[in-house]
Amino acid sequence: MPWQEVQPQQFRAFEKELDGISEQTMEDHYKLYENYVNKVNECRKALNDVDWREAQGNQVYSYTRGLSVDYTFALLGMKNHDLYFGHLGGDGGVPSGRFAELMEQEMGLESWQSAIRVQALNARGWVMVGYDLNDGSLFNYVMDSQNLFAVYNMVPVLALDVYEHAYARDFGSASAGRNEYVEAFFRNLDWDHVNRQLEQAEAAGRAASQPELKDQ
Numbered sequence: 001m002p003w004q005e006v007q008p009q010q011f012r013a014f015e016k017e018l019d020g021i022s023e024q025t026m027e028d029h030y031k032l033y034e035n036y037v038n039k040v041n042e043c044r045k046a047l048n049d050v051d052w053r054e055a056q057g058n059q060v061y062s063y064t065r066g067l068s069v070d071y072t073f074a075l076l077g078m079k080n081h082d083l084y085f086g087h088l089g090g091d092g093g094v095p096s097g098r099f100a101e102l103m104e105q106e107m108g109l110e111s112w113q114s115a116i117r118v119q120a121l122n123a124r125g126w127v128m129v130g131y132d133l134n135d136g137s138l139f140n141y142v143m144d145s146q147n148l149f150a151v152y153n154m155v156p157v158l159a160l161d162v163y164e165h166a167y168a169r170d171f172g173s174a175s176a177g178r179n180e181y182v183e184a185f186f187r188n189l190d191w192d193h194v195n196r197q198l199e200q201a202e203a204a205g206r207a208a209s210q211p212e213l214k215d216q
Helices: 023-049 063-086 097-106 109-122 175-187 191-209
Strands: 126-132 138-143 154-161
Touching: 023 063, 063 154, 097 109, 097 138, 097 191, 109 126, 109 138, 109 175, 126 191, 138 154, 154 191
Parallel strands: none
Antiparallel strands: 126 138, 126 154
């Protein structure tokens, strides 16, 4: 179906005072998100307006290459923040539900809680906990930019933004400040939302694994 114009969503995280993440940081962060949404629409319009019969392509530089690559940056910037803001505003605590059950089987829940904190220092942009539709695994994916190192058939169920804009105002930009921010992130995480994302991913995985029904 043709592209539809997208609109910024509203999130429960902005209706309450978060523990350790300031209202000003959240407001500034939301403005960044709104810009991604606007640029998604702008890129879609520009891509629709290209006369591909006349367009020139070049792997070093061309208008269509730049537009296509930058569209992925804007689109994943929007999608990643949809998930990030969507699962903030909760009561935090230890992982629970289906996520905890699967992660305990995967690598041990305590080990995962240590691992994602290490990966939060390794990443330059995002850490995604993703469900793999092919093998049903849960894994921490480091993404140095929101459109780099995304993995095919990986469905993000938890998104940790570690760009400095997410925490520098509240905690400073040093590694110690990032550590404090990560702890604040988990204090505000809504595990019910994470589990809903995981349940949807598992359902998609089951559907993808079913053999196609042949016409009778």
